Amino acid sequence: MTSLPRPTRRDALRLGAGGSALGALALTAGCGSEPAAGDARALRIAQKSEPTGLDPHLESGLDGMNVLINIFDTLTMRDSSNELVPRLATSWEAVDEHRWRFHLREGVTFHNGESFDAASVKFSIERLIDPATESTIIELRAVDHVEIVDEHTVDIVMADPDPVIPEKVSLFGGVMLPPGYLEDVGDEEFAAQPVGTGPFRFVSWRKAQLLRLEANAEHWNGRPAFDELHFTAMPNPASALAGIQSDVVDMVSALDPEAALQLEGYKDVALDKYPGIRMYFVVLDTEHEILRDERVRRALNHAVDVPLLIEAVLNDSGREAATIVPQEAFGYVPDIPPPERDPDLARELLAEAGHADGIELRFTSSNKEQLVCEALAGMLGDVGVTLDLELLEPGTFAERLESDDPSSLGSMYLTGSTGWTLDGGATLQSYIRSDRRRSRIRSDHADALMDTIEQTIDPDTRLEALQEMQQWLHDEAPFLFLYQADLDFATNGEITWEPNVNGTLAMETAR
């Protein structure tokens, strides 16, 4: 007699779901069919947090920006293939080192009927950089002022050269505000009833509950397919998952890999995985008495099997990295290979550096990355590197990360960094130059390269510097290179939409 296959836990759950669905059906059968809640087609989105406010100049968090980017248009934009494309600016060019010229789209109006023109750009950018605004958006710090050339042309005039201005006005710094409306109602009322040129208009916001937007039929790029967007903050991944399974929301953004794993195999839940731009790496203190030796740093890189880490811990939600520059960024060098994952080689290098008996290092991270840290500790332990692992509450970790005291994070720390401008310099800038607080590198050569990357307008020169920098990183190994995380979305399977690599929830193209 052949034995039946043993039922798995998932089968049991499905069986339970089937049975209880019948029960629920019986319960609701008596109630008659309820009319749909209005004919409007709403897209209900859950993310971890909601905006802290609706003034786009005061919002530097991505979750807040995910809402605001639907109300406000930016000068430029990243499309779903990550190209920088026109938005409210139709074209742009560097006039000289201190001047970026933007040609503006004509016939665009704000939600209140006010028309968008050069004066709106001047007002918006100068409001952002005005210290009185107290903006936490710092990307436009090199801008001095804006000059109106004609009604549909502006010059952004720089105090210091910045080659990445067109990229930087594709998100946070690039939103366009209506000067007339702001003058009429003031900052506070503007933040309560924001008006932009975007594909959706603001309707209402009940804090910690629901933020509603409606389609802007007059949008210059056409009316969006969805009639309404609903944003809800669901900080707890378990309730977000329950939300999608119980049809409280249609889409959950930015799922943790382990949360995504729980959803696999459920009916009516689709898991969508897209390449993301967030880089994860371990910063090694190159001044530390042991890590000062480049052989030790290379040994650490050889000891960690990143493909295995991605498979086992991240549920395949990531791509192995050979650098801290994301693959989609300007200046990424594809032909530098990731360090060979070879524990024997690691042991050899450690012995060569005089540490045949093993070493001990203090390793700090946010407790959000606990699983990754434990995997790292295991793999490094195999070659004789004992980690004194310190997992910190995220707020405490962030505070130490910005602290003036580099020793507060020990000899190495794990970090994640999102360079949303998609420029190779974005991640590098906080971790390489010796005067940056997150940097644990003291190298004149690297500093000089960073200056070229940060201040040269000419793309070819920058590209060269970026390439040289990545080669230097490969040789010197001041980091333990890990991975570039994917973006995990869960939907009810009825939504067609594709994010760019930043994962921003611009829902204009959702169907």
Add this chain to the structure above:
Amino acid sequence: MSTSPAPSPSSAPSAETSTATTSPTSPAPSSRRHLLRAALTRLLSSLGVLWAAVTVVFVLSRASGDPVAQLLPENANPEQVAQMQATLGLDRPLIVQYLDFLGGLVRLDLGDSLLYREPVTSLIAERIPATALLAAAALLITVVVAFLAGSIAAMRRGTGVDRTVMGAVLVGQSTPAFWVGILLVLLFGVQLRVLPAAGYGTLAHLVLPATTLAIFSVAVVARLLRSSLIEVMGQDHVRTARAKGAGEVRVLLGHSLRNASMPVITVLGLELGALLGGAILTEQIFNWPGIGRLTIDAISFRDFPLVQGTVVLFAVTFIVVNLLVDLSYAIIDPRVRTEA
């Protein structure tokens, strides 16, 4: 922060659980003046407690880190950090910030939230209704279920009914609320789809979070009531009632429950505090737009003014509840009332 000392069910609960100067077992010999003075002393000591609580929070929150580190993006340079600190007033000496905070407190001005850039008082006011509703519903469930369970168990002491009820209650007391919450969501929200898994607005939304929140309190109160009832039911006046032929239900309702309620009221007051603490977790699980979620946001962003504001709220609630508990003795127990 929550305090719920689980009363030992075997020891006879006494009025010692009250911190009041007006103890019901030793009514003051004199007068209204005495009561008034006691109330005043009580009020002053409450203010002292409040001051201590906010001072501890002030010190601890500042020791825990710099909010600017989280407000500004990673590529901010030191000048921008310094500028933001100056804007937020965080560069001033700690003692100045502290006195400023205390001064504001007196005027009921808790400052502006660093994260939301709105007055702390209005942020808190927005969230109070949701939390109050949740706590009230949980308290109602606690009172109804715990009184039923405790009375049944006491009347059927030592039987299978008693053991079953108290066993169920013990399970409730030893199960973490977040776990119960997740189970309830999975069962009623995801599988059966009869109740909303998250959200706020209708009575249906209230059922799961209030139940989750009430489970621990139900257990504590039911066990206490059972032992308290058992003690009272052995007293002379109850024996007399029985001797006169009163039935068990009449003995319970007419002669025992009122007396047995005294210690329960004290614990209910403490439980209300525990409910507020528990709301932080429950609100997180059920996406409930109350003070609990606001507090978590405030703590994780090192939003000092907002953390201080929520702590003031919690402290004031505790203090007020304690006062109300003491007052309620006078209403329930005639021995306290007669002296006034």
